[in-house]
Amino acid sequence: MNFTLRQLRIFTVVAEHKSITKAAKELYLSQPAVSIQLKKFQQQFDLPLTELIGKQLYITDFGQQIVNSAHSILAEVDAIEYNSNIFKGRLAGRLRLSIVSTAKYVMPYFLSGFMHLHPEVDLLMDVTNKRQVVADLEKNEADFGMVSVVPTNLDLLHVSLMPNKLYLVGEVAKDGAEHPKTLKSLTKHPLLFREAGSATRDAMEDFLSHKRARAGKKIELTSNEALKQAIIAGLGYSIMPLIGIKNELKNGDLEIVPLPGLPLTTEWDLVWLKSKKLSPVAAAYLEFIRREKDRIAMDKFGWTEQY
Structure with a gap:
């Protein structure tokens, strides 16, 4: 087999969305480019990875096994890159956030300083609603959530931002x-x-x-x-x-x-599971927020006090 890491990444995104069009949008690629890479990846296997029923793309059982393996392989590759940066004395890793849609007007201002300080940190932020934020925290798919009302059905810790x-x-x-x-x-x-x-x-x-x-x-x-x-x-x-x-x-x-x-x-709160073991990146971000949140709130949102 002679597939590439790029093809693995493209296939996992296609499998997540079950759509070449949506995958192309997320990957900032053209639809034909994604289709070509998917075809080349399929040629490495004797069994089909996908099937088209009507206009809907589905992942076969074999394809799902490849997806699972791909996630593990890509995680190891990311770990190698992150560890390389860590040995150079730089903070590296992935920060995963799940925020309610209105928080998109707030959260970027509480992120930009941290991201500039640590250019090797990757950011993954899902903008959704409160129900999905809770689900992302429960499934450990996010390090932190941002909500305006702290959910009561989870054992959470929180920091009030503004x-x-x-x-x-x-x-x-x-x-x-x-x-x-x-x-x-x-x-x-x-x-x-x-x-x-x-x-x-x-x-x-x-x-x-x-x-x-x-x-x-x-x-x-x-x-x-x-x-x-x-x-x-x-x-x-x-x-x-x-x-x-x-x-x-x-x-x-x-x-x-x-x-x-x-x-x-209400209060904009950064929340996380009490039982969660924070990664070095997540712990560093939490320290940054506790240190800088009041300054950011005043500098960027002091205008709200006139209402």
Whole structure:
């Protein structure tokens, strides 16, 4: 057999996504380039690694065995590279994070300094919802998670990074129109929610439930960006994290609507399993966060204090 490490990596990504198109996107390669490497890799084996049923790509049982072996081989290769850097006195390894989608406005600022200090550290960050963050921690697929509400069903340790304020947001009022001033009048308008599993949705639903209010019409969207565009277009109102609407407030596309009981305030937390043995990279990152978090929060998010 004469396959390459590059072909092994490509095959594992194709197997993960069960899609050449998605694999090409993740690998920053063209679709034909991935297809060519996959074909050359298949030629090394007498048994099929994949099968196409309709338009869906599936991994055969034999292919899955190759995937498992490939993961082990690639892990050893990475270890050789990391150990080489360690012997040179440089921190090396992989930092794996799983963060809720709104945290994408926050987490990069708590990472950039660390990544610049340690260029041999690789970063893998999954941007998802709270439900998946919990699953990634449970399955040990992430060193740390970032959430705005610490899950209670796991034995976790956490470091609080900064407050997370959520406000009622609407399109900019025009032609003398007025926003609702009470919760009762608000529920006569369509309310926009994130998808199930989102902490932002949970916070909004908890607020309405606590006030014994029920939305007249609900619209569900699966990303903060879609939510913002829907509000700008005048589809309704939503309770959103302040850190995700900075530009829209500045540009006059959205405005905060004062309402009794708001804003809601939670904390952005870095969380990890209490039982987890942190790698040298993860331990170094945790030390960095504890040392630098207050400075980063003030430097990058001090603007939130004006609201």
